[in-house]
Amino acid sequence: MVTYVGLMTFTEKGIQSIKETTKRAAAAKEAAKKFGVNMREILWTMGEVDLVSIIEADDEQALAAFSLAIATQGNVRFHSLRAYPSSEMDQILAKLP
Template sequence: MTTYILLINWTEQGIKAVRESPKRLDAVRKELADMGGEFREFYLTMGKYDMVAVCEAPDDAVMARLALRVGMGGNVRTQTMKAFSEKAYREIINSLG
């Protein structure tokens, strides 16, 4: 499985309905599980982003589909980053020669 970091901000629509946010998170968590992935961690944050999620998915297409489906709801905007573990990082650096 590939790890992804999602940086999430509420839209104006999303913050107006913030009390429903936990239900929306549960629905997205289930949707990702149905696609073969999972939420590893989720944080409410202070600063530039309102929330951060660490997810795993079988491939980039699954994560892209999830991000698009979440965005279609209009409650949040996401930025998705593919993440490499420390082991993968070391392998990449060592492969430089």
């Protein structure tokens, strides 16, 4: 599994129905499984980003399909960052001269 950090911001539609945000997040977490994606953690934040999620995906295509499916609902804009646990970072560092 590949690890990502998901950064989400509410759209105007998403903020207008903010009281449903936890229900939408639970539904997204369940829907993610159909794409080979596991939303391990979803956190609501204050600042430039409204939600942060730790995500595991089978591959990049699985995450891309999932993020497009979420985007089509129109409640959030989704950005992802590839993340490396320490074991993977050690393997990367081992390749340095």
